[in-house]
Amino acid sequence: NAGVMQNPRHLVRRRGQEARLRCSPMKGHSHVYWYRQLPEEGLKFMVYLQKENIIDESGMPKERFSAEFPKEGPSILRIQQVVRGDSAAYFCASSPGEGEPQHFGDGTRLSIL
Amino acid sequence: DQQVKQNSPSLSVQEGRISILNCDYTNSMFDYFLWYKKYPAEGPTFLISISSIKDKNEDGRFTVFLNKSAKHLSLHIVPSQPGDSAVYFCAASAGLTYKYIFGTGTRLKVLA
Numbered sequence: 001n002a003g004v005m006q007n008p009r010h011l012v013r014r015r016g017q018e019a020r021l022r023c024s025p026m027k028g029h030s031h032v033y034w035y036r037q038l039p040e041e042g043l044k045f046m047v048y049l050q051k052e053n054i055i056d057e058s059g060m061p062k063e064r065f066s067a068e069f070p071k072e073g074p075s076i077l078r079i080q081q082v083v084r085g086d087s088a089a090y091f092c093a094s095s096p097g098e099g100e101p102q103h104f105g106d107g108t109r110l111s112i113l
Numbered sequence: 114d115q116q117v118k119q120n121s122p123s124l125s126v127q128e129g130r131i132s133i134l135n136c137d138y139t140n141s142m143f144d145y146f147l148w149y150k151k152y153p154a155e156g157p158t159f160l161i162s163i164s165s166i167k168d169k170n171e172d173g174r175f176t177v178f179l180n181k182s183a184k185h186l187s188l189h190i191v192p193s194q195p196g197d198s199a200v201y202f203c204a205a206s207a208g209l210t211y212k213y214i215f216g217t218g219t220r221l222k223v224l225a
Contacts, residue, residue, distance in 0.1 A: 004156070033211060042117070042202060042215030043157070056212070091156055098211050101147060104156035 004029075004105035005074075006092050012111045013082050021077040021108045025094030032075045033093045033102055034060075034067060043091060049075060079110075087112045116140045117205050119216035127224050132190040134219050136203030139184065143205040147213065148177060148188045151200045160201075161188070193223045 005024040013019050025032050030051055035043040045059040049069035060067065064082075069075040079086055089109050093102035118137045126132045136146075144165035149157035163170040163177045163186070170177050176189045190197055200220050204213040 006156075031211065035213075035215075040217070042217045043204075043213075044215070045212050048211050059212075093156075095211070099145075101159045101162055102211070102213065103159060104149075106154070106156045 004092055004094050004103055006090075006105035006108050008108060009106065010109050010111070012113060014113050015083060016081050019079040019082050019086070019110055021079075021090050021092075021110070022074040023077070023092030023094075023105060024074040025092075026103055029094035029096050029103070031095045031098060032069050033095075034075075034077050035091045035093065035104075037089045037091065037107075039088075046077075082110075082112050084112045086110060115217075116143075117203055117214045117216040119201075119203055119219050121219050122217070123220040123222070125222045125224060126193045128195055129192045132188075132193045132197065132221055132223065134188045134190075134201050134203075134221065136186050136188075136216055137184060138186075138205050140205070140207065140214075141184070142207040143214075144208065145206045146177070146179060146186050147204045147206075148175075149202045149204060150197075151202060151218070157202055190221075193221075195223050195225050197221060198223050 032049045034046040037043045047060045047067045048056040064080045066078045089107045091107045093104045095102045147162040148160045151157045161172050161175045179186045200218040202218045203216040
């Protein structure tokens with residue numbers, strides 16, 4: 001499967017714990033995007049990364065959330081000290097270039113107890 | 114402030130007929146539009162896109178129409194098939210950039 005791979009598919013955390021979501025882009029894609037979808041809503045842009053660089057994090061909450069896309073390995077979205085409101089589906093997408101259609105992974109469903 | 118609106122949360126269509134999904138936008142800076150299909154527990158799948166220099170783009174059974182003056186686009190699926198049953202999201206961006214603004218989706222059900 002050469003698509004965008006996200007893991008885990010489901011993640012359960014207690015309030016105050018940390019959540020780490022991983023995304024491996026499609027082969028040949030160097031642009032990665034993270035989106036969040038709350039129930040009954042559309043996807044909301046969070047952050048755009050290229051290898052080792054955060055290009056735009058304007059959609060990401062200023063506190064507790066961070067993202068990285070290291071030279072080697074997957075992109076990571078990290079949420080510290082999770083709260084109930086962080087429960088959502090988090091989707092990663094990738095593209096070969098900035099103006100080209102983004103291809104999405106199957107998402108990580110985060111549940112906070 | 115919802116810049117991309119899909120006012121019909123659901124739509125049912127008979128197999129073989131045409132499905133028309135609608136999308137309205139408010140930001141006149143949007144110049145690139147996309148449609149995605151999403152099955153439960155899966156990620157959105159890219160279907161078709163259109164830039165503002167065109168008013169129609171066709172790919173097989175899928176056609177997207179853009180009416181810039183009305184700030185409206187629509188996706189036509191002809192003929193509709195049961196496998197088309199999914200949630201369809203409209204998305205827009207300004208200047209071919211990466212920041213897609215998504216609508217809330219329309220759930221299409223194609224009845225056999």
